[in-house]
Amino acid sequence: MSSETWSRVPIEPQSVDAPLSRSAVFLTVTLSDAADAADRARSVIGDIGGLVRAVGFRDLAGHLSCVVSIGSDAWDRVARLPKPAQLHPFVEVKGIRHTAVATPGDVLFHIRAEREDMCFEFERLLLNALGDSVTVVDETVGFRYFDSRDLLGFVDGTENPTGSGMAHWALVSPDDDHANAGGSYVVVQKYLHDLAGWDALPTELQQMIIGRTKLDNVELDDDAAPRKSHKSLATIVDDNGVEHDILRDNMPFGRPGHGEYGTYFIGYSRDVWVTEKMLQNMFIGDPAGSYDRMLDFSKAVTGGNFFAPANAVLETFAD
Known part of the structure; x- marks a missing residue:
């Protein structure tokens, strides 16, 4: 479906395309063994818009938002709707x-705002509402680092689609999956960086x-290079020569006192295979064996697949 057609589709997605924020929380939970865990989580998710409004109204300029995504194993218990066509558990990719x-x-909450205190307050109230229905398995607090750089020192997210292209590449179209139109497939990974090792490398390397210059973020032409760069491995072109994009909202995170430095990767897409192909290229290589050399300094410690339904679907959970 073309981006022009998307602009005429009366489907209200979640705030997938919210502007890059100064602060974010990536909260991943699993459903507990409590008898009413799924019912309670479903009810809280169904009123997530009300909680956003309650906290966000304190400062409208804070632009608080929250995207809720549900994992494959929890879909039937929480959504109780036909499963999105491409939703499945995260598939481990093992390279050499x-x-x-x-x-x-089971559920991912992507909380964003211009103020860290608003993210904190929203998360506090959210977890109070969820109570013992969930167990937190990962909580990562991200922040904008200078001019949208990662902790490796490079600008992150340069190739994100813009304008109407965000909906075209990030949201499922009615033609592809009518029941889940306006939703988005979400892939997340938490990377920990060996900054000492990375900083020991010459800037040229x-x-x-x-695949970009460090200072001014200019794309390098590495077609003739003996090994593909991260930029090239993450560029997905199909057999018809069409380049497929995803919408990233990566955030740096860290605790210098604990020697922890990292990047939280989150990619929204209309087709999860695009993100999965990126990971195949990075971890296995293209050609096989020529993996992304960035991985020698960035270790993936989490990995999950989710689906973020349209707002109208979430609102039915509260009924």
């Missing part, structure tokens, strides 16, 4: 040196690995 691991996760 590095592995994209799969980790537990760092640029070759990433």
